[in-house]
Structure formats: C-alpha cells, structure tokens
Amino acid sequence: MNDVAALGFGMHPWGKFPEKRLNDICRVAVESALGDAGIAWKEVEAVCAASSRFSGGKGWGLNGNDVVEDMGSTGVPVYNMSAGCAAGSNAFNVGYTMIKSGIHDVVLVVGGEKMPKGFIQTSGLEDETDPEYLRQRCVGLPGPGFWAMLTRARMEEYGTTEEDLAAVAVKAHQVGTHNENARFRQLFSLEDVLNSNMVSHPLRLYEICPVSDGAAAVVLCSAEFARKKTTQPIWAASTAVATARFDDGLPRGLACVPGEGRPHHSEARISVAKALEAADLGPKDLDFVELQDNTVYYELAFPEEWGMCKPGESERLLHAGETLPTGRMPINPSGGFLCFGEATTAQGLFQICEVGWQLRGECGPRQVPNARVGMAQSIGLGGNGTAAILKR
Amino acid sequence: MSEPSTVQAVEGLFSQTPEGPRLLGSRCANCRTPYFPRSETCHNPECERSDMQDDSFGPAGRLISIALQNYPPPPPTIASDPYVTYGVGLVDLPEGLRVIGRLLADDPEQVPVGGNVALVIAPLGHDAEGREVLSWQWKPI
Numbered sequence: 001m002n003d004v005a006a007l008g009f010g011m012h013p014w015g016k017f018p019e020k021r022l023n024d025i026c027r028v029a030v031e032s033a034l035g036d037a038g039i040a041w042k043e044v045e046a047v048c049a050a051s052s053r054f055s056g057g058k059g060w061g062l063n064g065n066d067v068v069e070d071m072g073s074t075g076v077p078v079y080n081m082s083a084g085c086a087a088g089s090n091a092f093n094v095g096y097t098m099i100k101s102g103i104h105d106v107v108l109v110v111g112g113e114k115m116p117k118g119f120i121q122t123s124g125l126e127d128e129t130d131p132e133y134l135r136q137r138c139v140g141l142p143g144p145g146f147w148a149m150l151t152r153a154r155m156e157e158y159g160t161t162e163e164d165l166a167a168v169a170v171k172a173h174q175v176g177t178h179n180e181n182a183r184f185r186q187l188f189s190l191e192d193v194l195n196s197n198m199v200s201h202p203l204r205l206y207e208i209c210p211v212s213d214g215a216a217a218v219v220l221c222s223a224e225f226a227r228k229k230t231t232q233p234i235w236a237a238s239t240a241v242a243t244a245r246f247d248d249g250l251p252r253g254l255a256c257v258p259g260e261g262r263p264h265h266s267e268a269r270i271s272v273a274k275a276l277e278a279a280d281l282g283p284k285d286l287d288f289v290e291l292q293d294n295t296v297y298y299e300l301a302f303p304e305e306w307g308m309c310k311p312g313e314s315e316r317l318l319h320a321g322e323t324l325p326t327g328r329m330p331i332n333p334s335g336g337f338l339c340f341g342e343a344t345t346a347q348g349l350f351q352i353c354e355v356g357w358q359l360r361g362e363c364g365p366r367q368v369p370n371a372r373v374g375m376a377q378s379i380g381l382g383g384n385g386t387a388a389i390l391k392r
Numbered sequence: 393m394s395e396p397s398t399v400q401a402v403e404g405l406f407s408q409t410p411e412g413p414r415l416l417g418s419r420c421a422n423c424r425t426p427y428f429p430r431s432e433t434c435h436n437p438e439c440e441r442s443d444m445q446d447d448s449f450g451p452a453g454r455l456i457s458i459a460l461q462n463y464p465p466p467p468p469t470i471a472s473d474p475y476v477t478y479g480v481g482l483v484d485l486p487e488g489l490r491v492i493g494r495l496l497a498d499d500p501e502q503v504p505v506g507g508n509v510a511l512v513i514a515p516l517g518h519d520a521e522g523r524e525v526l527s528w529q530w531k532p533i
C-alpha cells in the first residue's frame with residue numbers, strides 16, 4: 001500500500017455570492033489547490049467530487065464533470081460522490097483509497113456549493129414514503145428542532161445551561177474572527193448570543209449554522225510524487241466512512257428503537273473510531289479536531305462520544321479555555337460551521353484544508369501550537385459519517 | 393359531493409380505536425423489533441429472517457426530550473394560524489419504540505422532560521383548503 005500525501009489545499013471563501021457561478025467558485029478552489037501543490041491541471045489523473053443536490057452538476061450531481069469541463073477536458077476519470085453533507089469528505093475517502101491502492105498517483109478532490117436561502121429542508125421530497133417528509137408533515141421538526149431535541153436531552157442529563165451553549169458560540173467566533181475564509185468573523189459577547197433570537201428552544205440564532213456558498217479542493221498524491229515536490233509533505237494518515245447503526249437511539253424519521261445508552265450519531269462515532277484505529281492512534285493523541293458543528297451541541301457532545309474527554313466534561317473544558325487553539329483539546333480552530341455557515345457538500349473539504357494548514361503552521365493567530373496530527377469529521381443525510389486524519 | 397372537513401396529515405399512520413388512539417406500525421415476528429411507520433423489512437442486523445407483521449402502539453409513554461419550534465416551519469408542516477410556538481416531544485413507549493410527535497400543551501415550555509404523556513389524535517392546524525389536519529400528538533399527563 002502506498003502512503004498518501006495531501007500536497008495542496010485550496011478554498012474559495014465561504015459567503016453568499018449571488019453574482020458568481022458555481023463553476024467560478026470551484027475554479028478558485030481548484031486553481032489554488034493546484035498552485036499550492038505546485039502542479040498543473042494536466043497532471044491530475046482523476047477527480048473525486050462531492051455531488052450537490054442544490055447546485056450545478058447538470059441536475060444529476062455530476063459536479064466533478066462540471067469542474068473537469070471548466071478546467072479542461074483531459075479525459076480523466078471522474079467520481080461523483082453523494083453522501084449528503086458528508087459528500088466532500090466521502091470524496092476525500094475515495095481519492096485517498098485510489099492513491100493508497102496505487103491506482104493513481106495524483107487525484108484532485110473537490111466540493112463546491114451554492115445554497116438556496118433559509119434553513120435546509122433535508123430531503124425536500126413530497127413523498128409519503130420519505131421519512132423526512134413524514135416528519136415535517138405529521139410533526140414539524142426542521143433541522144434546528146432536531147438539534148434542539150438533542151441539546152435539551154444533554155441539559156437534562158448533565159445540567160448544561162443556556163449560558164454554556166452560548167459560550168460555545170462565543171469561543172467559535174473568538175477563533176473564526178482570525179480566519180479570512182470564514183463568513184461570520186464578528187466577535188460576540190455572551191450577551192450577544194443570549195440576546196439573539198430563539199430559533200428552537202433551547203437553541204438561538206447564533207448557536208446554529210446558517211447556509212453559505214463555498215468551495216474547497218485538495219490535491220492527494222503518492223509519497224513518491226510528493227517527494228518530487230516538497231521535503232515536508234502533509235500525510236493523510238487514514239480516512240474512514242461509516243453509516244448509522246440500527247440501534248443508536250437517534251430517530252432520523254419518526255421513530256427508532258431506543259438501543260443502548262444515550263441517543264447519538266453512531267455514524268460519527270464509528271467513522272472516527274475506524275480512522276483512529278487505522279492511524280494507530282487513540283482519541284487523546286489528536287492535537288486538534290475539526291468537527292461538524294451545525295450547532296453548539298455537537299462541540300460539547302462529540303468529543304465525549306469519541307473518547308477525547310469524559311462524558312459530561314465538555315462544559316468545564318470549554319470554560320477553562322481548553323477547546324481554544326492554545327488549549328489541551330482544541331476544537332474547530334477554523335471557527336467551524338458557526339463561522340463558515342453550511343455549504344453542504346463542500347464543507348467536509350474546508351475542514352480538511354484547515355487541518356492541512358494547521359499542520360503546516362500557517363494559521364497565524366488561530367494556530368494550534370506545534371500541531372502534528374489533526375482530524376476532520378463530518379456527517380450527512382442518510383446516516384453517512386466520515387473522518388480523516390492528517391499528520392506531518 | 394362536499395370535501396371532508398377533517399383530514400389526516402398522512403393516511404394510514406394512526407387510528408382512533410375502541411381501546412383508544414393507536415400508532416399503526418409493524419413488528420418483526422422473528423426478532424420482535426417494533427417499527428413506526430410500517431416497515432417492509434426488518435433493519436436489525438442481528439435478525440436473520442425478516443418477518444414483518446402489522447402491530448400498533450400506544451396509548452402512553454415517557455418524554456425523554458423536548459424541542460420548541462419558535463418560528464413557523466415551511467410547508468409541508470401544518471401549524472396554527474396565527475402561529476403559536478409548539479413543542480415536539482421525543483417519547484419512549486413501553487413497547488420498545490422511541491417516537492417523535494407534537495406536544496399538545498398550552499405552554500410547552502413548562503412541560504417537564506421525564507414526565508408521562510398520553511397518545512392523542514388532535515388537529516395540527518388547517519391546510520390551504522381550510523380542512524382541519526389531524527396527527528398523533530403527545531399530551532402531558
């Protein structure tokens with residue numbers, strides 16, 4: 001098996017760009033990743049792309065084909081990966097696997113998205129066999145309500161307060177303010193967050209992520225190819241993909257079986273555990289993590305569910321500053337989704353770019369000191385979960 | 393022929409029976425896993441032979457979490473007009489099923505997590521044709 005290097009990272013900043021085409025946004029990310037890797041478009045042997053439901057892709061999620069046509073139709077193979085919000089990192093997994101197995105030496109992974117307005121209606125189908133349709137039609141629980149339900153359960157179990165939740169958002173912006181690629185870079189006080197509109201009690205507007213446009217790209221290559229370009233490559237130590245277990249107690253439609261323990265995203269837990277095992281690391285060996293914080297809840301719950309700290313310990317670590325880049329368990333030094341907003345199928349790759357830049361020590365005031373190993377994690381509709389571990 | 397003035401949010405998910413309201417689902421006769429709504433197949437990875445039979449659930453359970461819906465959700469959700477914030481309860485039924493449903497409570501913010509709830513069939517609001525739309529809901533007891 002070949003070692004896999006992450007040679008180049010590129011991003012178009014997250015924001016709202018009604019005047020730009022999706023191709024324009026993707027091109028900025030791709031050209032910047034190719035430039036960062038020091039390679040030409042013609043050297044790319046395959047493209048792994050996130051399939052979008054919202055934009056481009058000829059209406060069929062063929063977003064990689066759009067990128068290839070735009071960059072130049074060299075005849076390369078294209079793999080369009082669909083995994084809801086986990087599509088970007090799912091594409092990363094496929095690209096990694098193709099380098100690892102020796103099928104290709106240079107693969108471009110790309111995700112770009114222009115989002116419609118408002119909170120995402122996750123399926124959008126009007127079909128009485130679709131669980132998401134049934135949930136909205138018969139009950140009425142959009143995404144923020146789903147997150148609110150998880151949050152309230154945590155509050156009941158651990159005594160998490162509304163101030164604790166707000167403090168996660170304050171911390172996110174404290175680091176995100178230093179990220180030129182983030183969309184929401186203003187600083188918030190605890191009062192600002194607590195005074196923002198209640199969206200779905202106990203969650204407020206500044207505690208959940210809105211939708212954004214954005215694109216990100218990564219160049220993966222074999223160790224042999226990387227050595228021709230750099231003496232200090234960033235390595236993709238492992239990637240893993242999982243789907244949700246039957247008994248995780250999390251109702252993704254109307255109902256589920258309670259299963260063992262507290263309701264949780266088993267797809268996240270499993271993919272993280274698999275990625276750690278493949279990299280021969282324990283959860284406490286990670287110098288930092290970019291995790292999917294659609295809402296502040298996940299920044300508290302995920303590290304505990306993955307064994308990075310003890311159950312119920314997250315609030316204390318947060319208030320002690322341990323989740324800041326300079327702390328002992330840095331979470332989302334990019335500012336996370338709270339500062340970026342959600343560009344669904346692209347976001348798994350902004351996380352991987354951030355991990356790469358952190359490992360290179362290029363992150364300025366939001367830098368995790370001496371970061372050697374970092375993880376990116378995402379989840380998506382359908383119970384898709386992914387994790388990728390990079391190291392230097 | 394006049395339109396009925398009351399409709400179910402989606403047909404076939406619940407019914408009012410002589411024993412009270414029931415959620416209409418199924419259960420695997422092989423591994424005893426319950427499903428709501430009905431499932432064509434058993435999703436339990438430990439179950440080697442899916443054998444789905446109709447079953448029904450209710451009339452009561454315990455609230456394990458609550459979310460409030462502070463803004464009017466977009467269609468296809470039905471809500472009162474003018475809009476009033478409602479709660480959604482996550483409820484564990486003794487039949488081994490965890491089910492979401494709207495909370496039937498005047499002040500959902502005051503409903504305690506951990507309390508018992510009864511299954512009721514009640515209106516969510518009215519649809520565009522002015523018909524009352526019914527669904528299952530959880531009523532604190």
Ligand SMILES: [Zn+2]
Nearest residue numbers: 420423434439
């Ligand atoms: Zn079964």
